[in-house]
Amino acid sequence: MASRTKGKTTIEVGGDGVAVITLINPPVNSLSFDVLDNLKSNYEEALSRNDVKAIVITGAKGKFSGGFDISGFGEIQKGTRKEPKVGYISIDIITDLLEAARKPSVAAIDGLALGGGLELSMACHARISAPGAQLGLPELQLGVIPGFGGTQRLPRLVGLTKALEMILTSKPVKAEEGHSLGLIDAVVPPAELLNAARRWALDIAERRKPWVSSVLKTDKLPPLGEAREILKFAKEQTRKQAPNMKHPLMCLEAVEVGIVSGPRAGLQKEAEVGAQVVRLDTTKSLIHVFFSQRGTSKVPGVTDRGLVPRKIKKVAIIGGGLMGSGIATALILSNYPVVLKEVNEKFLEAGIGRVKANLQSRVKKGRMSQEKFEKTMSLLKGSLDYESFRDVDMVIEAVIENISLKQQIFADLEKYCPQHCILASNTSTIDLNKIGERTKSQDRIVGAHFFSPAHVMPLLEIVRTDHTSAQVIVDLLDVGKKIKKTPVVVGNCTGFAVNRMFFPYTQAAMFLAEHGTDPYLIDRAASKFGMPMGPFRLCDLVGFGVAIATATQFIENFPERTNKSMIIPLMQEDKRAGEATGKGFYLYDDKRKAKPDPELKKYIEKARSMSGVSVDPKLAKLSEKEIIEMMFFPVVNEACRVFAEGIAVKASDLDIAGIMGMGFPPYRGGIMHWADSIGSKYIHSKLDEWSKSYGDFFVPCAFLAERASKGAPLSAPLEQARSRL
Numbered sequence: 059m060a061s062r063t064k065g066k067t068t069i070e071v072g073g074d075g076v077a078v079i080t081l082i083n084p085p086v087n088s089l090s091f092d093v094l095d096n097l098k099s100n101y102e103e104a105l106s107r108n109d110v111k112a113i114v115i116t117g118a119k120g121k122f123s124g125g126f127d128i129s130g131f132g133e134i135q136k137g138t139r140k141e142p143k144v145g146y147i148s149i150d151i152i153t154d155l156l157e158a159a160r161k162p163s164v165a166a167i168d169g170l171a172l173g174g175g176l177e178l179s180m181a182c183h184a185r186i187s188a189p190g191a192q193l194g195l196p197e198l199q200l201g202v203i204p205g206f207g208g209t210q211r212l213p214r215l216v217g218l219t220k221a222l223e224m225i226l227t228s229k230p231v232k233a234e235e236g237h238s239l240g241l242i243d244a245v246v247p248p249a250e251l252l253n254a255a256r257r258w259a260l261d262i263a264e265r266r267k268p269w270v271s272s273v274l275k276t277d278k279l280p281p282l283g284e285a286r287e288i289l290k291f292a293k294e295q296t297r298k299q300a301p302n303m304k305h306p307l308m309c310l311e312a313v314e315v316g317i318v319s320g321p322r323a324g325l326q327k328e329a330e331v332g333a334q335v336v337r338l339d340t341t342k343s344l345i346h347v348f349f350s351q352r353g354t355s356k357v358p359g360v361t362d363r364g365l366v367p368r369k370i371k372k373v374a375i376i377g378g379g380l381m382g383s384g385i386a387t388a389l390i391l392s393n394y395p396v397v398l399k400e401v402n403e404k405f406l407e408a409g410i411g412r413v414k415a416n417l418q419s420r421v422k423k424g425r426m427s428q429e430k431f432e433k434t435m436s437l438l439k440g441s442l443d444y445e446s447f448r449d450v451d452m453v454i455e456a457v458i459e460n461i462s463l464k465q466q467i468f469a470d471l472e473k474y475c476p477q478h479c480i481l482a483s484n485t486s487t488i489d490l491n492k493i494g495e496r497t498k499s500q501d502r503i504v505g506a507h508f509f510s511p512a513h514v515m516p517l518l519e520i521v522r523t524d525h526t527s528a529q530v531i532v533d534l535l536d537v538g539k540k541i542k543k544t545p546v547v548v549g550n551c552t553g554f555a556v557n558r559m560f561f562p563y564t565q566a567a568m569f570l571a572e573h574g575t576d577p578y579l580i581d582r583a584a585s586k587f588g589m590p591m592g593p594f595r596l597c598d599l600v601g602f603g604v605a606i607a608t609a610t611q612f613i614e615n616f617p618e619r620t621n622k623s624m625i626i627p628l629m630q631e632d633k634r635a636g637e638a639t640g641k642g643f644y645l646y647d648d649k650r651k652a653k654p655d656p657e658l659k660k661y662i663e664k665a666r667s668m669s670g671v672s673v674d675p676k677l678a679k680l681s682e683k684e685i686i687e688m689m690f691f692p693v694v695n696e697a698c699r700v701f702a703e704g705i706a707v708k709a710s711d712l713d714i715a716g717i718m719g720m721g722f723p724p725y726r727g728g729i730m731h732w733a734d735s736i737g738s739k740y741i742h743s744k745l746d747e748w749s750k751s752y753g754d755f756f757v758p759c760a761f762l763a764e765r766a767s768k769g770a771p772l773s774a775p776l777e778q779a780r781s782r783l
C-alpha cells in the first residue's frame with residue numbers, strides 16, 4: 059500500500075438538499091485510490107442522509123478531473139499496490155453505487171474531464187459544463203483503456219462512430235462540441251456552474267428533468283449489423299496504424315461486447331481487459347513516457363532554485379531560411395511578437411513568405427480562421443538591420459552553420475541588444491563556446507535547437523554551456539512550454555543529444571548496406587520496429603547536403619567510431635541528392651511517393667570497391683531482428699556515452715529526446731528504457747562480438763561495459779555526481 063494519502067473528496071450539504079462532493083487532488087484532481095475511497099464514503103453518506111435529495115460532483119480549483127491517477131498504474135506494475143478486485147471501481151462503485159443510486163447526481167465540469175474523470179461524469183445523470191472545458195478519453199495514448207465504464211457509456215451518449223474516434227485518437231473535444239454531441243447537457247458560465255448543477259440535480263429528483271442512466275441508453279447506438287461493420291473497419295484501421303500494440307484492439311473488444319451482449323457484459327469485459335493491459339510492456343513504456351516527458355523540465359540545480367521565468371515580450375530571429383521561418387512561425391502562433399532579420403530585401407521577403415505559407419496551410423486545412431491568420435501575421439516584422447533589436451528580450455540566431463559568421467553575429471548582438479537579452483543559437487553542431495568567443499556575454503548564450511519543421515516538431519533541445527546562467531535556462535524552458543514544445547536541457551557537445559545518439563543509426567545502416575544487407579530490407583525492418591521511416595528514406599528526406607555536413611562534423615570529432623562510407627558522396631556526384639532532387643536511395647514521383655531503385659546497387663558496389671569492402675555472407679542474410687539490433691545497439695552505445703558524460707541529466711531525458719526528435723516509438727519507452735528491457739549484458743555482448751569482427755564502430759563504451767558487468771540497468775542514475783552540467 060502507498061504510504062501517504064493522495065488527495066481526498068469533501069462533502070457539503072446545502073439548505074436546498076443538494077450534497078456537493080468535491081474532488082481535491084492538485085494539480086489536476088486525479089482520481090487516486092484515496093480519492094476514489096473518499097468518493098465512495100461521501101457518496102454513501104449522501105445516499106443515507108435524509109436531508110440530501112440530490113448530489114453534485116465537482117472538482118476543486120476550476121478542474122473537474124484529469125482522470126485516474128496514472129502513478130497508480132505504476133504502483134500496480136511494480137507490485138507496490140495490491141490491485142483492486144476486477145470491476146471494483148467501474149462496476150461496484152461507479153455503476154452500482156453512483157449510477158444506480160436512488161438519488162440523482164449531476165457532474166459540474168470546469169477546465170477538464172479526461173479519462174476516468176469524464177467516465178465518472180458520464181455515470182452521473184446529467185453533465186453541466188463551463189465553456190471550453192476539455193472532455194476526452196485519452197487512455198489509449200497511455201497504453202491503457204477507458205476502464206471506468208467509458209467503453210460502454212461514451213458510445214451510448216455520442217454514438218458509436220464519434221465515440222470510437224474520440225477513443226482511438228485520444229483527442230478531447232471542447233464542452234461546446236460535447237453539448238452538440240449529447241455528452242454535455244448544458245454549457246453555462248463558470249460563475250453559474252455550481253448553482254446550475256444544483257438546480258438541475260433537484261429538477262431530476264423532482265422529475266422536472268429526465269433521469270438518464272447513460273449505460274442504459276440505446277437511442278444513439280446503430281443497429282447491430284451496422285455496429286459490427288463500424289467496429290470491423292475500426293479494427294482494420296487499428297491493425298494498420300498500431301501494428302505493434304495490443305491494447306487498442308483489446309479496447310475495441312470491450313466496446314463490441316457491450317454492443318452485442320449488453321452493457322453489463324461490456325463493463326465486465328472492460329474490467330477484465332483493463333486489468334490485463336496494465337501488464338503489457340507497451341503500457342509500461344507509454345506510462346514511463348508520460349512521466350518522463352513531464353520530467354524534462356525538472357532540472358536539478360536549475361529549476362529547484364526558486365527562479366521565476368522572466369517575461370519575454372519580444373523575440374528577434376536572425377535568418378529567415380527553413381529553420382528561422384519555422385521558429386518564427388512557432389513563436390507568433392503563441393503570440394510572441396517577432397522581428398525577423400535578413401541580409402537583404404529578397405531574402406527577407408522569402409523568409410516572411412515562408413512564415414505566411416506555414417500559416418496559410420493551417421487556414422487551408424480549416425485549422426485557422428482568416429482573421430486569426432491576419433492577427434498572427436501582424437506579430438511578425440521584418441528588418442534588415444539591428445535597430446529594432448534594442449528592446450528584444452531574446453534573439454535566436456538561425457543562419458547557416460558557419461563559425462565565423464556566427465561569431466560576428468554574436469559580437470554584433472552584444473552591441474545592439476539590451477544587457478538582459480538572451481542570446482540563443484539554433485546551431486545543430488557547432489560548439490556554443492566557440493560561437494560566443496568574441497563576446498563577454500557567455501552567461502546568456504544558450505542553444506535553442508529546434509527540429510525541422512520547427513513549427514511542427516515537438517522537441518526543443520536547450521543547450522547549455524558551463525557558463526549559461528540558470529535564469530536563462532528557466533526563461534527558455536518557459537518559452538518552450540508556451541510554444542508547446544517539450545524542452546530537454548542538454549550539455550554542449552557535437553550533435554548535442556539527439557543528433558549524437560542517432561548518428562550511429564544511419565552509420566550502421568550504411569555499414570550494413572556496404573556489407574551486403576539489402577537497404578530496402580533495412581528500411582522495412584526499421585519501419586516495422588516503429589520508426590516513422592527507415593534510415594535511407596530519412597537520408598533522402600533531409601537531403602544528402604545535410605547528411606554529408608553532419609557526417610563531416612562527426613568524423614572530425616569522433617574519428618575512432620565513425621564508419622566512412624562513399625555511398626552518399628557517389629550518388630551526390632551524380633546529382634541524386636535525396637527527395638528534393640527526385641532521387642536518392644529511392645526514386646520519387648510527383649506526389650513524392652518513394653519507389654525502390656534497381657540502380658542503387660551500382661552505387662553500393664562502387665562504394666564497396668572504393669572502401670575495399672566485400673559482401674559478408676552473414677550480413678547479407680540478416681533477419682529483421684538482427685538488423686534492428688545492429689542498427690540500434692550502436693545508438694544505445696552512444697546514448698550511454700552521452701549519459702555518462704553528463705550531456706543529459708537523466709536517462710529518461712534521452713528517452714524523450716529520441717522519441718520527439720527522431721520518432722523512436724514511444725511504446726518502446728525511448729532508447730534507454732528499451733535497452734533496459736533487453737538488458738545491458740546482452741547488448742554489451744553483442745557489441746563486443748561485432749567489434750571483434752567488424753571494427754571499432756561497434757566497441758562498447760566503458761559505461762556500458764561497467765553496467766553490463768554489474769548487470770545494472772543503463773538508466774539508473776550515475777553513481778557519482780559526474781554531471782558536467
Ligand SMILES: C[C@H](O)CC(=O)SCCNC(=O)CCNC(=O)[C@H](O)C(C)(C)COP(=O)(O)OP(=O)(O)OC[C@H]1O[C@@H](n2cnc3c(N)ncnc32)[C@H](O)[C@@H]1OP(=O)(O)O
Nearest residue numbers: 086088124125126127128129172173174196204205206352
Ligand atoms: C481507468 C481510467 O480510465 C484510466 C485513466 O483515467 S488514465 C488517465 C487519463 N487521463 C489522462 O491521460 C490525462 C493526462 N494528463 C494530461 O493530459 C495533462 O496533464 C493535462 C491536460 C491534464 C494537464 O496538462 P498541463 O496543464 O500541461 O500540465 P502537466 O504538466 O501535463 O500536468 C501537471 C501535473 O499533473 C500530473 N498529472 C496530470 N494528469 C495526471 C493523472 N491523470 N494522474 C497523475 N498525475 C497527473 C502531471 O504528471 C504533472 O505532474 P508534475 O507537475 O509533478 O510534473
